[in-house]
Amino acid sequence: MNDIDQKLLNKISDKNIRKAHAYNIRKNGKSIKRQISPYIDIISKEDNKGIDIYVKENTLIGIVHIPVIITESGLTDVVYNDFHIGKNSNVVILAGCGVHNDEHQDSEHDGIHRFYLEEDAKVKYIEKHYGEGIGNGKKILNPLTEIYMQPGSNMTMDTTQIKGVDQTTRKTKAILDGNATLIINEKILTSDSQNATTVFDVELNGTNASTHVVSRSVATENSYQEFVSNVIGNANCYAHVECDAILKDKGKVKAIPQIYAKNPDANLIHEAAIGKIAGEQLIKLMSLGLSEKEAEKLIIKGFLK
Amino acid sequence: MLEIKDICFERDNKKILNHINLVLDETKFYVITGPNGSGKSTLAKIITGILKPDQGQILFNGEDITSLSVDQRAKKGLAFAFQQPVRFKGLTVYDLLKIAVNKNIDKKDACNILSKVGLCANEYIDREINASLSGGELKRIEIATVIARNPKVAIFDEPEAGIDLWSFQNLIEVFKDLEKESQGITLVISHQERILRIADQIILLEKGQVKNIGNKNSMLKIILNEEKCCQKGNKINE
Numbered sequence: 001m002n003d004i005d006q007k008l009l010n011k012i013s014d015k016n017i018r019k020a021h022a023y024n025i026r027k028n029g030k031s032i033k034r035q036i037s038p039y040i041d042i043i044s045k046e047d048n049k050g051i052d053i054y055v056k057e058n059t060l061i062g063i064v065h066i067p068v069i070i071t072e073s074g075l076t077d078v079v080y081n082d083f084h085i086g087k088n089s090n091v092v093i094l095a096g097c098g099v100h101n102d103e104h105q106d107s108e109h110d111g112i113h114r115f116y117l118e119e120d121a122k123v124k125y126i127e128k129h130y131g132e133g134i135g136n137g138k139k140i141l142n143p144l145t146e147i148y149m150q151p152g153s154n155m156t157m158d159t160t161q162i163k164g165v166d167q168t169t170r171k172t173k174a175i176l177d178g179n180a181t182l183i184i185n186e187k188i189l190t191s192d193s194q195n196a197t198t199v200f201d202v203e204l205n206g207t208n209a210s211t212h213v214v215s216r217s218v219a220t221e222n223s224y225q226e227f228v229s230n231v232i233g234n235a236n237c238y239a240h241v242e243c244d245a246i247l248k249d250k251g252k253v254k255a256i257p258q259i260y261a262k263n264p265d266a267n268l269i270h271e272a273a274i275g276k277i278a279g280e281q282l283i284k285l286m287s288l289g290l291s292e293k294e295a296e297k298l299i300i301k302g303f304l305k
Numbered sequence: 306m307l308e309i310k311d312i313c314f315e316r317d318n319k320k321i322l323n324h325i326n327l328v329l330d331e332t333k334f335y336v337i338t339g340p341n342g343s344g345k346s347t348l349a350k351i352i353t354g355i356l357k358p359d360q361g362q363i364l365f366n367g368e369d370i371t372s373l374s375v376d377q378r379a380k381k382g383l384a385f386a387f388q389q390p391v392r393f394k395g396l397t398v399y400d401l402l403k404i405a406v407n408k409n410i411d412k413k414d415a416c417n418i419l420s421k422v423g424l425c426a427n428e429y430i431d432r433e434i435n436a437s438l439s440g441g442e443l444k445r446i447e448i449a450t451v452i453a454r455n456p457k458v459a460i461f462d463e464p465e466a467g468i469d470l471w472s473f474q475n476l477i478e479v480f481k482d483l484e485k486e487s488q489g490i491t492l493v494i495s496h497q498e499r500i501l502r503i504a505d506q507i508i509l510l511e512k513g514q515v516k517n518i519g520n521k522n523s524m525l526k527i528i529l530n531e532e533k534c535c536q537k538g539n540k541i542n543e
Contacts, residue, residue, distance in 0.1 A: 216394070244394065283355055284391040286375040287384065288404045288450060295376075298404070302395030 001025075001032070004100050005069055011130040012096030013067040020094075023065040024051055026079065028072045040064055040091075050080035050112075053093075057086035057118070065094045068111065073103030073137050078110045085121040085153075096128035099139040099165070108140040115146070117153035117180075125157045131164030138166040145172045149180035151206060156183040161196065162304070163189065168196040178206025178235070186215040187304045190223035190251070197226040204237035204266070213241045218300050219251030230258045233266025243272040246303060248296075306330055307352070307458055307490055312361035314347055314513075321347050323513040325361070329458075334484040334491045336501050336521075338528065339510035345494045346388060348510070349460050352492075353385040354378045365458070382457030382489065388466055390447035393434045398446055401434060405453040421482075422449045423475035440467040448479065457489040465497050477503070501525060 001009070005027065022040035025033040029048065036042050039059040043052045055062055070077060085091060101107045117123060131139030147155060161168060174182050182202065190196050202211050211231065219225045231239045245253040259268040277299050285295035307329040314322040322344045329335055337345050350356040352363060354375040362371045370378055393401070402415045416426030422445040432438060434446065444467050451459050468476055477499050483491050484503050493500055501507055507524035509517040517527060 278391070280387075280389075280391045281393060283375055284387065285404065287353060287355075287379050288401075288454070289376055289379040289407055290404065291376050292374075298396070299393065302393060302400065305395045 001027075004071055008069045008071070008098030008100055008130065008132075009067055012069075012098045012128040013065055013094055020063045020065040022053070022062070023067075026066070026068045026077075028070055028075055029077045029079075037062070039089075045080060049078070050082070052082045052084065054084045055086050055089045055091050055121075057088060059086065059089035059091060062089065062091040063094075064091060067095065068097040068109060070097070070099045070101075070107050070109055073101050073107055073135065074105030076108040076110070078112070080112045081114070083113065083115045083123070085115065085117045085123055087118040088120045089118075090122040092124045092126070094126045096126075096130070097141055097143075098129075099131045099133070099141070101131070101133035101135050101137045101139050103133075103135040104137045106138040106140055108142070110142040110144070112144045113146070115148065115155065117147070117149045117155060119150045120152040121150070122153070123155045125155065127157070127159045129159075129161040129165050129168070131166065133164075139164060140167045141165050142169045143171075145170075147172070147174040147182065149174065149176045149182065149209075151177045152179045153177075154181045156185070158185045158187075160187045160304075161189070162187070163191075165190075165196070166192075166194050168198075170196070170198045171201075172199070173201045174211070175203045176205060176209040176211065176237075179208045180206065181209075182211040184211070184213045186213075186217075188215075188217040188225060189220070189300075189304060190218070190225055191220045192223060193221070194223040195225075196223070198228070200229040200231070200241070202229075202231045202239065203234060204232065204239060205234045207236045208238075209235060210238040211240070213239075215243045215245075216303055217244070217253065218246045218248065218304060219253050220248040222250050224252045224254075226254045226256070227272075228256045228258075229270065231260070231268055231270075233259075233261045233263055233268050235263050236265035237263070237267070239266075239268045241270045243270075243274075244303075245274040246300065247274065247276050306364075306366055308362075308364040309348075309352065310362040310364065312348070312351060312358045312363070314344070314351060314356065314358050320513050322351070322358070325513075325515060327508065327515065327518070329490045329492065331457075331490055332488055333505045334480075334487070334503060335493070335506050335508060336504040337492065337494045337508045337510060338496060338501060339516070343510040344513040345510055346462050349385065349462050349492070349494060352458070353383055353460060355385075379454075384451040384454045384456035384459050386447045386451045386459075386461040386464060388462040388494075390443040391434075392436060392438075392443070396434055397431050398434060399430045401446070401450055402453055405450040407454075418449050418453045419446075421452055422446070422479055423472060424449070441469055441472050444468055445472065445476075448476075452479075452483070459483070459487065459489060459491050461491075461493045461495075463494050463496070465495060465500065473497075498525075498529075501528070
């Protein structure tokens with residue numbers, strides 16, 4: 001790995017990746033480093049199209065890192081990663097993609113992640129996206145996440161895209177059985193002429209299934225964001241979807257919420273708020289001695305924290 | 306010393322402040338009172354730079370600060386507690402106190418500041434300043450951000466608004482301590498007789514003008530007497 005690789009890796013992954021119980025580093029479409037543990041196995045799919053990650057039943061705490069880095073301009077990397085999380089296990093998974101593109105050709109990574117959570121399994125999934133480079137070739141990331149949750153399972157998914165990605169369509173689909181809980185925290189900041197779309201499709205099929213989706217985004221300069229959520233309640237279930245967006249410069253944000261209760265005991269809530277930073281927030285922080293620019297920076301930093 | 310010289314402020318053809326002149330001395334505790342719409346909050350916002358006057362000057366220790374921005378005035382030692390505290394998604398009470406103090410204080414110091422306004426610090430320090438806090442809690446945090454700055458001029462806009470009876474007693478103690486300990490000017494906008502009784506000087510505003518100013522004993526007599534005579538208008542709350 002060279003300096004650029006290491007820098008990208010630091011942006012999207014934990015510096016102590018070697019302390020993870022299991023990891024797989026993928027660069028320009030190929031696995032370049034891997035470690036497994038007695039409880040967590042990583043197996044390559046045919047044609048290097050991705051990996052299967054198996055977490056054994058009752059794994060007390062497992063930490064898995066699967067970063068992807070792309071430094072080759074003009075490359076389209078499509079990867080299928082399947083996570084099989086055994087009963088009663090508890091695992092933290094760090095994934096992410098860093099793209100460095102100094103050339104004029106587009107670089108694209110489409111990560112298809114499928115999670116199969118068995119009964120009472122618990123997953124914390126953290127995903128970071130980052131793009132850099134001086135070329136005019138676009139950095140494109142299109143993650144698709146599918147989550148299948150058996151009774152009593154629990155998943156928290158934190159996704160962050162803070163800088164440098166020109167185009168993203170992020171799709172997340174989840175199907176929840178009884179007593180399963182899915183929490184999604186999404187943070188996006190777009191600038192220049194970037195374009196980011198996120199789509200959430202969640203089906204709550206079992207009694208007491210619940211989901212809480214929080215999307216916080218900041219659209220600056222000429223960027224455009226679209227937030228689409230579609231939650232279907234098929235049982236006595238609970239959903240809370242919250243979309244908050246801050247607009248700056250000529251940024252545009254469109255929110256399309258849809259909640260569909262197919263069961264009389266479904267309790268589904270959607271909240272959406274889009275607007276500039278409130279003037280009173282700026283004034284309060286200025287009254288504490290911050291300049292307008294410092295206040296604005298702090299408000300955005302806190303909002304995306 | 307803070308001098309307010311001939312301040313006028315008009316909106317929608319209504320004279321909200323009409324030639325206001327005041328001189329506020331250091332270490333003194335002032336209360337501005339008066340009916341709703343008399344211009345109290347507007348005057349506070351003009352002193353802190355949130356609003357610009359149409360006419361007149363604000364002098365702080367002899368320096369004309371009329372054209373300075375809110376943050377420039379804050380750096381000179383002016384602080385303002387808003388009547389309606391602002392909420393922030395993502396910023397915690399600890400974050401706000403660190404900004405207020407303008408240095409990287411530890412949580413113990415932050416807790417000490419919070420306990421001055423009667424908040425059990427450990428419960429609040431890591432809370433986000435969002436809708437999960439009640440109006441009274443937000444109000445006390447707002448007051449804490451001003452006290453934390455140890456300002457040369459501390460202005461509180463109706464600190465009692467939105468505070469329950471139990472917290473109000475605590476608030477009175479906060480202002481009594483400020484009256485004793487503050488080395489700067491304290492200016493409180495209030496309708497509460499118990500806050501008026503802490504004041505060194507009471508300023509009565511009416512229809513955008515200073516109707517009367519004096520020490521608390523003489524002013525309380527005037528104000529309470531007026532209230533007895535007057536069936537209408539804004540009552541002083543006992």
